[in-house]
Amino acid sequence: MTQIKVGIIGSQFAAGLHAESYKRFSEVKLQAVASLDNLEKFSSEYGVPSTYEDYMEMIKNEDLDLISVCVPNFLHKKIVVDIAEAGIKNIICEKPLATTIPDAQAMIDVCKKNNVRLMYAEDWLFAPAVIRAKEIVEEGGIGKLLYIKAKESHSGSHSIYAQKKEYCGGGAMIHLGIHPVAFVSFLAGSDIKEVVGMATAGGDTNLLHTNYTGEDWAAALVTMENGVKGFVEANYITSGGMDDKIEIYGTEGNIHIDLTKGSPIDVYSRPGYGYAIEKADFTHGWTKPAVDEFLSLGYVKEIEHFIDCVINDKEPNVGTRGEDGLKALEVVLAIYESAKSGKLVKL
Ligand SMILES: NC(=O)c1ccc[n+]([C@@H]2O[C@H](COP(=O)([O-])OP(=O)(O)OC[C@H]3O[C@@H](n4cnc5c(N)ncnc54)[C@H](O)[C@@H]3O)[C@@H](O)[C@H]2O)c1
Structure with missing residues (x-):
C-alpha cells in the first residue's frame, strides 16, 4: 500500500x-x-x-x-x-x-x-449532511432550486490572529462567512455575480466585541449567475456553541440542515461533562453533544479526498481547488466593499 x-x-x-x-x-x-x-x-x-x-x-x-x-x-x-x-x-x-x-x-x-x-x-463541502442534501437537490427532490440561506456563527474566535483585521483580512465574514459563501455557490453550481452586504466595521461599531478590529457581524444577499438567490451570514455574537444552519428552497420542497446542533443525542447533566460542541462554554443542563464533529463538519471526508488526489494524481473537486479559494475570497471582499459603500457590488 x-x-x-x-x-x-x-x-x-x-x-x-x-x-x-x-x-x-x-x-x-x-x-x-x-x-x-x-x-x-x-x-x-x-x-x-x-x-x-x-x-x-x-x-x-x-x-x-x-x-x-x-x-x-x-x-x-x-x-x-x-x-x-x-x-x-x-x-x-x-x-x-x-x-x-x-x-x-x-x-x-x-x-x-x-x-x-x-x-x-x-470543509463544509465535505460535511455528510451537505453531500446528502446536494444529492437530493440534484435528483430533483425539491424541484428547481430558488434560494439558499446559510450561516456560521459563534461567540468569538479562540485565535488572537482572527480578532485583528491586519492578521485576518477582516472579521466574521472572512473567517466564518467564507464557508456559507463557498457553499451557496457549490450547491447552486454557479458563481456569485452580485452582492449587497452589511457589516459592523470593528472597534466601537461592533455589536459585542469592541476589542476586535474586524467586524463581529456581517450578512449579504447574493445572486448567482444562474439566478439562484442566497443569503449568507456570519457573526461572533452567538452564545451556546457554534451555530451553522442551512435552508434550501426549491419549487417543490425545501431542506433544512443543522450542521452543529443536529446531534441525535440529548443529555441532561447536573455536573457537566468533557465536551459537547465547538465553542460551547459549558455542558451542564440540557445539551446535544456532537457524535463526531470531525466527520459532521466535513474535515474527515475533506482530508480523505485530498489524500486520494495525492495518491491517485487527481485534481481536487470543484469548490476545493486554489481557484475556488480565490473566488470565495473575491465574494467576501465584495461584501465588505458593499457594506462600506452601501451599494450593490458586481463581481
Ligand atoms: N476550516 C475550519 O473550520 C477552520 C477552523 C479554524 C481555523 N481555520 C483556519 O486555520 C488557520 C489557523 O487557524 P487557527 O485557529 O489554528 O489559529 P491559531 O491562532 O489557533 O494557531 C495558529 C498556529 O500557527 C502557528 N504559526 C504562526 N506563525 C507561524 C510561522 N511563521 N511558522 C509556523 N507556524 C506559525 C502558531 O504557532 C499556531 O500554532 C487560519 O487560516 C484559520 O482561518 C479553519
Whole structure:
C-alpha cells in the first residue's frame, strides 16, 4: 500500500482538525510539524516524530509528499509560496486562501508554475449532511432550486490572529462567512455575480466585541449567475456553541440542515461533562453533544479526498481547488466593499 508522508505547519486549532483527520487513514504517516508554539504537546498527542520551529528546515530535512498549511490567514501566501518554490508538490491551505486577491493569485500562479497541487480546505463541502442534501437537490427532490440561506456563527474566535483585521483580512465574514459563501455557490453550481452586504466595521461599531478590529457581524444577499438567490451570514455574537444552519428552497420542497446542533443525542447533566460542541462554554443542563464533529463538519471526508488526489494524481473537486479559494475570497471582499459603500457590488 502507498503511504504518503505528511507535514503540518501550525500546531493549534486548525492543525488539530487536520491531524485528527489524518490519523484515521492508514495511507498517511504524519511525519513532521513546524510551528512557533505547542510543539511538544501536539507531537505527543498525534504521534508526530519530528518537530521544527522553522518550516523551511522541516522541508529541508523531511521528504514530505503533502503539507497542510494551518497558520493565521495573513501568512498563507508567504508560506504557500515558500514551500511550493522549495519543491513540495501537494499543499492543502486552510481557508481563506489569502487576505487579498493579489496574494491569492500569486499563490495560484506559483503553484501552477512549479507543478504543485494546491488544495483549498473548504470543509463544509465535505460535511455528510451537505453531500446528502446536494444529492437530493440534484435528483430533483425539491424541484428547481430558488434560494439558499446559510450561516456560521459563534461567540468569538479562540485565535488572537482572527480578532485583528491586519492578521485576518477582516472579521466574521472572512473567517466564518467564507464557508456559507463557498457553499451557496457549490450547491447552486454557479458563481456569485452580485452582492449587497452589511457589516459592523470593528472597534466601537461592533455589536459585542469592541476589542476586535474586524467586524463581529456581517450578512449579504447574493445572486448567482444562474439566478439562484442566497443569503449568507456570519457573526461572533452567538452564545451556546457554534451555530451553522442551512435552508434550501426549491419549487417543490425545501431542506433544512443543522450542521452543529443536529446531534441525535440529548443529555441532561447536573455536573457537566468533557465536551459537547465547538465553542460551547459549558455542558451542564440540557445539551446535544456532537457524535463526531470531525466527520459532521466535513474535515474527515475533506482530508480523505485530498489524500486520494495525492495518491491517485487527481485534481481536487470543484469548490476545493486554489481557484475556488480565490473566488470565495473575491465574494467576501465584495461584501465588505458593499457594506462600506452601501451599494450593490458586481463581481
Ligand atoms: N476550516 C475550519 O473550520 C477552520 C477552523 C479554524 C481555523 N481555520 C483556519 O486555520 C488557520 C489557523 O487557524 P487557527 O485557529 O489554528 O489559529 P491559531 O491562532 O489557533 O494557531 C495558529 C498556529 O500557527 C502557528 N504559526 C504562526 N506563525 C507561524 C510561522 N511563521 N511558522 C509556523 N507556524 C506559525 C502558531 O504557532 C499556531 O500554532 C487560519 O487560516 C484559520 O482561518 C479553519
